Amino acid sequence: MAKAKTKFVCQECGYVTTSWMGRCPECGNWNTLVEELEVTAKAGAKSYLPTNNEKVKPRTIASVAQTKVERLATGIREFDRVLGGGVVPGSLVLLGGTPGIGKSTILLDAGLRFAQRNIKVLYVSGEESEEQTAMRAVRLGGAQASDRLLIMTATDLDAILTQANNIKPQLLIIDSIQTMYNPELQTAAGSVGQVRECTAKLLQFAKTSGIAVMVIGHVTKDGTIAGPRLLEHMVDVVLQFEGDRSYSFRVLRALKNRFGSTNESGIFSMEAGGLQEVANPAGLFLESRESAVSGSVIGACMEGNRPIMVEFQALVAKTPYGMPRRTAVGFDYNRVNMLLAILERRFGLDFGIYDAYVNVVGGMKVTEPAADLAVAAALVSSHRNRPVPQGVLVFGEVGLTGEVRRVSAPERRIMDGINLGFTKFVVPDSKIELPKDVRVQLVRVKTVEQAMSAIFG
Ligand SMILES: Nc1ncnc2c1ncn2[C@@H]1O[C@H](COP(=O)(O)OP(=O)(O)OP(=O)(O)O)[C@@H](O)[C@H]1O
Ligand SMILES: [Mg+2]
The missing domain is CATH 3.30.230.10 (Ribosomal Protein S5; domain 2)
Structure with a gap:
């Protein structure tokens, strides 16, 4: 395959150059040049929605409404509730959270539960070896969960999508978008250009294949998902996993959900055997209070x-x-x-x-x-x-x-x-x-x- 051409575009003034520079020669801003794929007429037509002229045809809303969407549910009530009842096939879900909060744990646990319900899952980690992922699965008590959960360590997105196309899982989990790279770009994994391109590719994959994709994203110090803000616009659902690492409780929130309410939140407690759902959280923080004291x-x-x-x-x-x-x-x-x-x-x-x-x-x-x-x-x-x-x-x-x-x-x-x-x-x-x-x-x-x-x- 011929190597695709890339260009660097200033995010401030739109200046275009073929090589990376620390400072934009046009507007003088630092670190604003982001690598993008050169869009040729052919590549441009590769939008994730069908652009084939015969396929583009209006239908009545009633006829579309009849096609029933089966959501994939984990059976973890707190988790499904936040998603609005489960993961919608062909959707792209982004899960953000601070380091070590339990992002890999919750998605692997969800993967195991899906597998138990006969849903085929491919879990791709770009951060941990297959052994590490398997160790976590053992701790979560579901390693023998059947042959329906496949794990793989990889970071080359093309290779991952080729595998996913062959295996045809119902759910693809990517642990983390910051470690994925598109070999067509020269910049390192985790850069704004890479994160954006990889997300766009995953989105296209999800929409064309009907496979649901869940992606983990790291968050920056101020709590926003690392990478371009655009990411949150591109995906269907943005989940945020929060909590204080010195305590065991965790809250899963939907910041954006195209398939459900964003008022729902799921409450978990982090135990040795993984995340346990807290079905009745009202009194969670009252246990240690014994008598009335001032203040x-x-x-x-x-x-x-x-x-x-x-x-x-x-x-x-x-x-x-x-x-x-x-x-x-x-x-x-x-x-x-x-x-x-x-x-x-x-x-x-x-x-x-x-x-x-x-x-x-x-x-x-x-x-x-x-x-x-x-x-x-x-x-x-x-x-x-x-x-x-x-x-x-x-x-x-x-x-x-x-x-x-x-x-x-x-x-x-x-x-x-x-x-x-x-x-x-x-x-x-x-x-x-x-x-x-x-x-x-x-x-x-x-x-x-x-x-x-x-x-x-
Ligand atoms: N053996 C264990 N017993 C109890 N809790 C554990 C055990 N191993 C890990 N944990 C908990 O799991 C947390 C790490 O979870 P996990 O790796 O899923 O986080 P993460 O959000 O994916 O982190 P990262 O950003 O590094 O990928 C630890 O902070 C710890 O609290
Ligand atoms: Mg992790």
């Missing part, structure tokens, strides 16, 4: 569509220096400052000579404004050294005027709280429809003052 408040947060009870801790202590320190772990630092200002202005507490630390227990990261009221209560509790009584659950967004604003799904938060033994609920004043036979103390509050007097009595 600790339980709030009801939503993780996807499900409530999770989270312990918020605050420590307010006299500052030894002139400048008080404010620190937030697991919660937005700027929101802590805002809540402190609101409590000073609307509630008359003086934080001026105090350091304030806020921590979310268990390595959880809470981004929901509905946690505001719990954080505010923890700050007040620590400042006044008054514990919040056991059995109190708090949620609500706090506005700048000191008003408590309504949040989504109050009923679900309350019902899950009841199941976990909470008896008093301090919640925003909004329409809440609970089943008739529910007997709990429900305090609806409009302002932070009302909330604090309800919480501390």
